[in-house]
Amino acid sequence: MKLHTPRRLSPSQRQIVARIVGRVLPARPCLSAPERARVHSAVTGFVASQIEALPTFLALPYRVALVAFQLLPALRYGRRFDSLDDASQAAYLTLWSEGPLAPARDFTKLIRSCALLAYFDHPDVRSHLPMPGDPCPMPGAP
Amino acid sequence: MTASPHVIDRSGNPLRAQVVVIGSGAGGALTAAVLAERDYDVILLEEGPDVDTEAIPTNSIEAISRLYRNGGMTPILGRQSMAYVEGCCVGGSTEVNSGFWHRLPPDSYYRWKADYLLDGFTPEMMEDYFERVEADLSVSRSGRSGETRGSAVLREGIESLGWKYEEVPRCQKDPSASAFGPGVKQSMQRTYIPRALEAGARMIPNCKVRKIALEEGRAVGVDAVVREGGRSADWRIRADVIFVCCGAIQTPALLRRSGVRRNVGNSLRIHPMIKAAARFDHEVDAYDAAIPIYQVKEFWPTITLGGSVFTPGFLAMLLSDNWEAHQGAMEGCHQMGLYHAATRGLNRGSIRVLPGVDEGVVVRYRLNRADQRNLSIGLARLGELLFAAGAKAVYPSLRSFPVLTSAEQCRSFLQTDIPLSAMSLSTVHVFSSCPMGENPDLCATDSFGRVRGFENLHVNDASLIPDSPGVNPQGSTMAIALRNVEHFLEDSERKRRLPGRRETRTPRADVLVTGATGWLGTALVETLYAEPEAADAGVRCLVPRGMDASPLTAISDRVGVAIGDLRDPESLRDFCRRAEGATLIHAAGIIHPRRTREFDQINVEGTRALLSAARDAGVKRVVVVSSNSAIGCNPRSDHRFDEQSPYDPYLGYGRSKAEMERIVTQAQAGGDIEAVIVRAPWFYGPHQPARQTQFFHMIRQGRFPILGDGNQKRSMAYVDNLCQGLLLAAKVPAAAGEIYWIADERPYTMNEIVDTVEDVLENEFGIRCRRTRLRLPAIVGDLAQAADGALQALGLYEQRVHVLGEMNKTIACSIEKAKVELGYVPRFSLREGMVASVRWCLENGQHL
Numbered sequence: 001m002k003l004h005t006p007r008r009l010s011p012s013q014r015q016i017v018a019r020i021v022g023r024v025l026p027a028r029p030c031l032s033a034p035e036r037a038r039v040h041s042a043v044t045g046f047v048a049s050q051i052e053a054l055p056t057f058l059a060l061p062y063r064v065a066l067v068a069f070q071l072l073p074a075l076r077y078g079r080r081f082d083s084l085d086d087a088s089q090a091a092y093l094t095l096w097s098e099g100p101l102a103p104a105r106d107f108t109k110l111i112r113s114c115a116l117l118a119y120f121d122h123p124d125v126r127s128h129l130p131m132p133g134d135p136c137p138m139p140g141a142p
Numbered sequence: 143m144t145a146s147p148h149v150i151d152r153s154g155n156p157l158r159a160q161v162v163v164i165g166s167g168a169g170g171a172l173t174a175a176v177l178a179e180r181d182y183d184v185i186l187l188e189e190g191p192d193v194d195t196e197a198i199p200t201n202s203i204e205a206i207s208r209l210y211r212n213g214g215m216t217p218i219l220g221r222q223s224m225a226y227v228e229g230c231c232v233g234g235s236t237e238v239n240s241g242f243w244h245r246l247p248p249d250s251y252y253r254w255k256a257d258y259l260l261d262g263f264t265p266e267m268m269e270d271y272f273e274r275v276e277a278d279l280s281v282s283r284s285g286r287s288g289e290t291r292g293s294a295v296l297r298e299g300i301e302s303l304g305w306k307y308e309e310v311p312r313c314q315k316d317p318s319a320s321a322f323g324p325g326v327k328q329s330m331q332r333t334y335i336p337r338a339l340e341a342g343a344r345m346i347p348n349c350k351v352r353k354i355a356l357e358e359g360r361a362v363g364v365d366a367v368v369r370e371g372g373r374s375a376d377w378r379i380r381a382d383v384i385f386v387c388c389g390a391i392q393t394p395a396l397l398r399r400s401g402v403r404r405n406v407g408n409s410l411r412i413h414p415m416i417k418a419a420a421r422f423d424h425e426v427d428a429y430d431a432a433i434p435i436y437q438v439k440e441f442w443p444t445i446t447l448g449g450s451v452f453t454p455g456f457l458a459m460l461l462s463d464n465w466e467a468h469q470g471a472m473e474g475c476h477q478m479g480l481y482h483a484a485t486r487g488l489n490r491g492s493i494r495v496l497p498g499v500d501e502g503v504v505v506r507y508r509l510n511r512a513d514q515r516n517l518s519i520g521l522a523r524l525g526e527l528l529f530a531a532g533a534k535a536v537y538p539s540l541r542s543f544p545v546l547t548s549a550e551q552c553r554s555f556l557q558t559d560i561p562l563s564a565m566s567l568s569t570v571h572v573f574s575s576c577p578m579g580e581n582p583d584l585c586a587t588d589s590f591g592r593v594r595g596f597e598n599l600h601v602n603d604a605s606l607i608p609d610s611p612g613v614n615p616q617g618s619t620m621a622i623a624l625r626n627v628e629h630f631l632e633d634s635e636r637k638r639r640l641p642g643r644r645e646t647r648t649p650r651a652d653v654l655v656t657g658a659t660g661w662l663g664t665a666l667v668e669t670l671y672a673e674p675e676a677a678d679a680g681v682r683c684l685v686p687r688g689m690d691a692s693p694l695t696a697i698s699d700r701v702g703v704a705i706g707d708l709r710d711p712e713s714l715r716d717f718c719r720r721a722e723g724a725t726l727i728h729a730a731g732i733i734h735p736r737r738t739r740e741f742d743q744i745n746v747e748g749t750r751a752l753l754s755a756a757r758d759a760g761v762k763r764v765v766v767v768s769s770n771s772a773i774g775c776n777p778r779s780d781h782r783f784d785e786q787s788p789y790d791p792y793l794g795y796g797r798s799k800a801e802m803e804r805i806v807t808q809a810q811a812g813g814d815i816e817a818v819i820v821r822a823p824w825f826y827g828p829h830q831p832a833r834q835t836q837f838f839h840m841i842r843q844g845r846f847p848i849l850g851d852g853n854q855k856r857s858m859a860y861v862d863n864l865c866q867g868l869l870l871a872a873k874v875p876a877a878a879g880e881i882y883w884i885a886d887e888r889p890y891t892m893n894e895i896v897d898t899v900e901d902v903l904e905n906e907f908g909i910r911c912r913r914t915r916l917r918l919p920a921i922v923g924d925l926a927q928a929a930d931g932a933l934q935a936l937g938l939y940e941q942r943v944h945v946l947g948e949m950n951k952t953i954a955c956s957i958e959k960a961k962v963e964l965g966y967v968p969r970f971s972l973r974e975g976m977v978a979s980v981r982w983c984l985e986n987g988q989h990l
Contacts, residue, residue: 026469046203053213057502098542102563105541106223110215113462118203120472121455129454130476 009048013063016070017051017111018044019082023093024112025119029128039122046118047111065107069096158712159185159344162364162381164351164396167234168616169603169623170387171330171338172275176627178341185344185379186335187366189388190231192347195238195331201451209238216391218491218569220508222562224414226569228389232347233330235389236616239570240433240451241313241327243281244613245272246621247443258579258608261589262629271621279313279328279620284435291427292479293434296449299531305440310448310614312435349377354384354400354599358736360688361599362709380710382687383630386593387603387623390572394493394605395503397576397586397593404594405586410491411574411610412507414567415484416517417450418524419460420533421477428452428479438527443486443612445520447527450480463541463566471537481528483520484571486612488512493575514562518555525552539566573615576605578622584608591626597688602626651682651702651721653872654761656752657730658683658694661829662767662822662861666729669865671698684708684717684730708748714755722760725872728752729767731802733795734833734941738934741798749802753809753817763816763878765871766806770823770857770883771796775951779855782889782956785881793927793944794934803881816878818871820864823885823953826975827861828982833941835988838980841899842990844912849950850920852893857885857954860975863968870964882960886975887968889954895972902976909980909990923950 009017021044031039054062070081073092077084081092097108119125163174166188174186191208198205206214211230218224229235246268254260275281289297300307313328325332339345348369355363355378363380386393394407428434434449441447450456454475461468471478489510496502509517525536529549536546541564546552576586576593578601586594591606593599604619606626611618653670657663667683670676682702685691691703706713708730718726732744749766756764773783774790791797803819810817826834840846859867867884871877890898896915903909927947933940960966970978983990 024465026472028472046207049207050213050215053207054215055212055217055503057496057504058215058217109462112465113459116458116462116465117455119455120458120475121203121453126454129472130474 007059008052009063009066012070013066014044014048015082016066017048019089020069020093020108020111021047021115023089024108024115026116029125031124031128035124039119039124042122043115043118047114050110050114062107062110065103069107157185157377157379159183159379159381161185161383161385162187162379163385163387164364165189165234165387165389165392165603166232166330166335166345167229167387167389167603168236168330168619169389170385171233171236171334172620172623173385173387173602173627174343174345175334175338175341176624176631178338178343180631181342183342184338185346185381186338187349187351187364187379188232188234188345188347189350189392190229190234190347192232192345195231195233195329196325200238201453201456203455205238216505218412218505218507220491220506222509222565222567224412224507224567224569226391226412226505226572228391228570228572232345233335235570236313236329237331239616241329242614243276243279243311243313243617244611246611246618247613249443250609250611250618254579254608257581258577258584259581259589260579260608263589263625268621268625271624272617275617275620275624276311278333280315281311281313281328281617283309283311284314285309289435290432291425292449292452293432293436295422295426295479295531296434296436296481296527299527299529300436300438302530303440303527305438305527306442307436307438307440309435310437351388351396352399354386354396354402356400356402356596356599357709357740359596360686361596362707382705383598383600385600385602385627387601390575390604390607391493391503391505393601393603394575394586395495397601398493399495402586402593402596402599405577405584407493407575408490409574409577409584409609410493410505410507410572411607412487412491412569413484413571413610413612414487414507414509414513414517415482415569416521416524416565416567417460417480417482417539418521418528419457419471419478419480419537420528420531421471421474421535421537422479422532423477423534424532425476426479434479434481438523441519441523444516445486445523446484446612447520447524448482448484450482452478452480456480460539460566461537463539464537464543468537468545471535481524483517483524485513485516485520486610487569488516490574509562509567511559514559517565517567518558518560521560522552522555525549525555540564541566571615573604573607573611573619574609576601577608578606579608590629591622592630600626600630650680651724652679653681654684654718654721654724654726654756655681656684656708656717656726656728657767659685659689659691660729661827661831661834662825662864663729664693664829665827665861666727666865666868667694667697667701669862670869671700673869682717682721684714708744708752711751711755714752715758718752718755718759718761720759721756723762726752726756726761726764727767727868727872728764729868731767731769731799733769734944735939738794738937738939741794742801745795745798746801746805750805753805753815757809757812757814761815763818763872764806764809765818765820765868766802767868768803768819768821768881769795769799770821770953770955772799772803772821775948775953776855779853779952779954781952782954783883784956785883785959792948793931794939795944807879810879818877818879819881820868820871821881821883821955822859822864822867823857823883823955825859825861825864827979829861830979830982832988834979835983835990838899838903838983838990841896842903842909842911844914845916846896847916847918847922847946847949848892848896849918849923849946852896852915853891854950854952855889855891855954856895856952857883857889858895858972858975859885860968860970860972860978862978863970863975866969867960867964867966870960870966874964876963880959880963882964882966883955883957884960884966885955885957885968886970886972887957889952890972892949898972899976899980902973902980903990906977907980907984920950923947 096104160183229238361384438447491507579585704717771792791800
């Protein structure tokens, strides 16, 4: 029997994760550029570690889905996900997260929920909470 | 947690302990502490790391990454997958949970008695166990003085609706403090684990048990992988007793990986949970405060409502189902709280393992219509409660659902089921995957956690809980664990007292006997004490754990018992202790194994280890029972083997006996011990095993196979004749270094043997026989022998094939040397021996 040791994501897989994380993180609260870069890096690290920690029987399909997520835009946009403009990236991400295919929804849900967890519990973000009066209003704020 | 002074010296591999406890959570830590405090030598194994959980902020992402199994990424698969979290560190889930404590509701006792036939389990019996564990964990209520703002808001909402509720006790040192403050929550790292280590238990963190080693209905140890400094090493840890306490998912997974599957992992129960966030128009102090301490019991046992752990990250996670629409709620996160509706799951899930992958544990639970209904009602009631508590908006964890802004909206879920596909569900309560009880159709263990079919393998965690208690299971798990481990101690003490008392009366042994609980061994001890000069002899018998030694100790109060096994050299040293100048009669061995490797393990290596222990202890003489199989089959029916006949082993058993004889001869040549080899052919007599009774049954039914003309000859040995020969071999000085054939006076043809049995059954006992035979050509025996050889080449063994293979052979010997040198005179004829055998069968309820 093989001992399960989490296999690290490849640099290219990690880059895809970083791209998706960049898309799902909110603009609020307003952080300085160095703060945001630091937070983004930490969140990406956490999300990647969570994917690496998946049970073996889920880890492989998830890695395949990561590659599919990166390459499939070529069918529609003629380019890979990381080469798309911001609007196309957002539209493509919505297609996966709101579409009819449950596996696709689950794929984005894992990254989005882990990213938001790590983002809002990051010390740099928590120090800016609560956010009333923040110059970067969030959509749908009551 | 710093256990380094107690952590085992890893250079000591292979390890051994009286008890190995696998898992250091609620069940395992308690089990280890209780056993260690009763002077048991305990090794506590934990898959996760040994980290001080108080040094890691509670519910932080660092905690999730370091303390949770799979970083919290363990799904329960089904129609709608659920997130399931459990701790994977020293202390298990008690390090990451909220420390809530419930006693078992009364209805569970009666249901479990009726459905699972659970013995010794009533509210009155369990009262003491709950009280003692609660004292150890400082279980207490905060009361109004310790009420946080979030708790107060929830209570006011409940009271305005007039619903029943309770403040849930928690395992906490300071009832007025936050449960998450340093030193407050009484997890296993703060309570039972330090106690276990203080009492001498050894703990090995980062130790993943891959498999429990099982041999002949006993657990003999565990195969584990220990991670250390980025490297891993395979370990075998031997133990007399094993407690599996890995939790309701990992315990059945480990048992199934080890080949234990009966009622294991088929009946997982859970409490599916749906959550909601609520926004108030004032701060509710959920942020960084303790979880609300009240739970709504109005809809219990089907539904329980309460508060959940809150951080901005957890809030964002819940909102992520509809992030685009709901992210604005993060604006006022200080005014928000998180709440849950937990339901009593009504279906049963399963746990399966993927072969070859240690993390390949697949957990399934299929939510049924009733679960869907209860979750919908639970969310409706939760929303109703939150609006009654003053919430301005409720954000349910439902995909593509809008914010709820009124209690009426929530109540609509009372009428209409929410689609399962919209629900984001989770659970933290799992149990019942190895139910305990006496119902053989449902239960994996007996009423006290002993795994069915195994004398020394126990489960002691939430897996045992027969079905859903409807409350947090930690309290029930720990009270049951205390009950079960104390039952184990009482049971062990009871078993120990009988042989122990006798052993103290015979501190020195004059005769050591292995295989004493077997067919030959019991008769040997009886024959020994029948001799007047042996009346005062101290006899010590090696008895495998779990075997009934009472027939031996009933023979004489000079009979002592040493628990042990030929595969356990340490137990053999104990067996041979204080036996200087004694005689060892080695009658243990295996003839019909499950796998052929056991021939080598028991007959060869076991004998080697026994001789070594005997020599070291100063034993004077060893008499070893060998077999005709070492010499093989006679070339003709009129041929007789004698002690000069060359070795020609018959298949695996014969090879192991030939090798055993070589080892014994070497020991004699070494000069430290006298050795005598006694070769016995097919023997018969009282105390016979089931296979011999089957022989009578087949003759009576007229189905006994006669191969060829039935005139092939077999030497047989009535047990009393054989015992006489063994005792002579033990006593006669000139026997040292010799080999003797011991059998009845003469060989018999197969026809004569069958005719004699028929005669005895009909004329001595009035049992009618069909007097027919299953006549087969002799070549059938040769074909069976070939098949037997092929199977054994693959490491397999089939008793019926093996026996059939010998049926057309002559296996006959001469006993002249024993008669001349030992003065051996067989006293019993075939007919007399068969009469005694059949009488014993009838007196002992054997089915002829």
